[in-house]
Amino acid sequence: MPQSQYDVLIVGAGIAGSSLAHALSTLPRTKPLRIGLLERSLAEPDRIVGELLQPGGVTALRKLGLEACLEGIDAIPARGYCVVEDGKSVHIPYPGAHEGRSFHHGKFIMTLRDAAKRARGVEVVEATVTDLIEEDGRVVGVRATRKEGERKEAFHAKLVVIADGCFSNFRTAVMGDAGAKSTTKSHFVGAVLEDARLPIPNCGTVALIKGFGPVLLYQISEHDTRMLVDVKAPLPSDLKAHILTNIVPQLPSALHLPIQKALDKDRIRRMPNSFLPPVKQGKKSGVILLGDSWNMRHPLTGGGMTVAFNDVVMLRTLIAEVSNLSDEDEMKHLLHQWHWSRKPLASTINILSVALYDLFGADDELLAVLRTGCFKYFERGGECINGPVSLLSGIAPSPMLLASHFFAVAFYSIWIMFTHPLPVRSSPETKPVYTVATVDQYPFLFVKALRVFWTACIVFGPLLWSELRWWAPNDTRSRNVVLAKTALPVLALLGGLVWTLRVL
Missing domain, CATH: 3.30.9.10 (D-Amino Acid Oxidase, subunit A, domain 2)
Known part of the structure; x- marks a missing residue:
């Protein structure tokens, strides 16, 4: 069986894989890394997602020296959002001069691949990876079939990075029972x-x-x-x-x-x-999961590429400090550092994407109250817009700030329910009539308010736990992690309440 030897082998030439190949080629080393980038098909992909890059992603792309990949593909500047409901709209611009980009996914991928092909020490190979090669419990390469041939070929490397996307063929093989389920x-x-x-x-x-x-x-x-x-x-x-x-x-x-x-x-x-929460890696040595093969969030907020590029920025920095990619202890330390350093941005975008979807896709009465409150919260402008859009765009990575705004929306939704006209429908055939709640309705609304707040906790709590749960390492930080698990939700509730009182 033919064999090829690399320092780093990357499976998947998509967003994460292509940018990582280029990033590693720029490391200041006396001897450049030899990098293999394997992709099943190098033809231009045709997908309906991965077409909006948030400002935080543009910043990460600039750090990687890949900002030029946004040029020459008819990319459109993105300056914010417009939320529309019942014929009404609210403008949610990015703060300051921040700007994102939107484009055809395939065109952007091709520019990233071209950058990888031009990079020092990178070899791009069109081949279908079939399985991992392991020796003594360590991944030392992959077997793949080149497009032009029928025989399998062995590709060996000191480090294998799996970046084969949301339908990853190797996620379970790498994570085993420790992996979360999408x-x-x-x-x-x-x-x-x-x-x-x-x-x-x-x-x-x-x-x-x-x-x-x-x-x-x-x-x-x-x-x-x-x-x-x-x-x-x-x-x-x-x-x-x-x-x-x-x-x-x-x-x-x-x-x-x-x-x-x-x-x-x-x-x-x-x-x-x-949705796939990130689980701490390192159970199987010699291999790393990257991108959607490891961590996914709802695409509603368009944050996937921002998380991926930010992950590559951090991974490049950490790999630059590793003297031997085959050293198991060094790589475990790298994965530990990476897992923690990516949390502020990745957790913020992961939680926000699903929480917003639950509100915007409201399918019951209580979620509809929160959705109406969220829309009216945006209508207030100022920090009620700047804070949420800064979180969504990757400009302000802070789970605490996210929790504060989320519960502020919950409290404000309850306030809206008591003080704004409510729809009253006499029959299914007639249009609803809007009236302000009367005093005799307050007991019913108070009970409903408790149910609305509990619904908000049900939406946000499990998402927060899905991130905190995988945060907790079995090391000397355990006491701090337990404290964080207890304190963060309480502080978030208090922050949300304080912020709501300021808004009102």
Whole structure:
């Protein structure tokens, strides 16, 4: 069997794999690393996700020296969001001069691969990896079949990095029983609209659809706009009819015709919206999981690439300090440091993505109260916008700040329920009439307020625990971790309450 030898072998030339190959080639070493980058197909990929890079991701890309990859692909500047509900809209701009980019996923991937091909010491190989090679419990390489051949070939390396995406073939082999299980909340159904006019140029549109999941729209080239429709299981048998009947009437009228044309012209495609919390690695030596193969969050906030690039920035820095990639103790220390250093940004984006989806995709009365409160919270402007969008965009990585704003939304939602007109429907056929709650309704609303707050805790608590749970190492930090687990939720509640009183 033919064999090839590398210092680092990367499986998957996507967002994480391509950027890591380039990043490692820039390390200041007397002898450059020999890096192998294996990819099943080097043809331009065609996906409906991975098309929005938040400002935090642009910053990480700049640190990697890859900012030029955003040029020449008709990328569109992204300056914030517009949230739409019941014909009303609120503008949520990125703070200051921060700016993201949106683009066709395939074009961006090809520029990253080109950068990797030009990098010192990098060899890009088109080959399908079939299994890991292990010796004495340590991964020392992979077996793969090159595109032009039929025989398997052995690729050996001191360190193997698995970055083969959300449908990873090697996640279980690397993590074993220690790995978390991914959960799929819904699917995004995608289409490309031609020459569509969004409510606010250069801003992604998030439409809150009553009775169904949210709809995302953002421009990805001069003439193309991506539309992503959230569809929960079980999927309708006729997706086109579902979109035209239930979704389109609740979107801005300027989008109706472009959507109709897109659905008539192109096939409807879908991708699962999965969540996979990061588990501390190191059980199997010689191998690292990176990107969606290890950690996924809901794509609603478009934070996946930002997390991936930030992970690569940190991994490059830590690998630069390793003298021997084959040394098990050095690599365990690296994985420990990496796991902790990535937490502020990764945890913030992971938690926010699912929490926002639960609110924006509200399918019961109590979640609907929180969704209405969230929309009105944004309407207040100022820090009620700057804080959440800074968290979402990767500008302000802080789980504590996220928790404070989340519970501020919960308290503010309860305040709205008591002080703003509520819908009263006399019969299913009539339009709702809005009236302010009277004093005799307060006991009922008080009970409902407790249920709303408990619902907020149910939404946020498990997400926070999913991150804190994997935070806890079995070492001398255990006492601090236990303290953090106890103190963080309490401080978050107090912070949310204080912030709500300031808002009111």
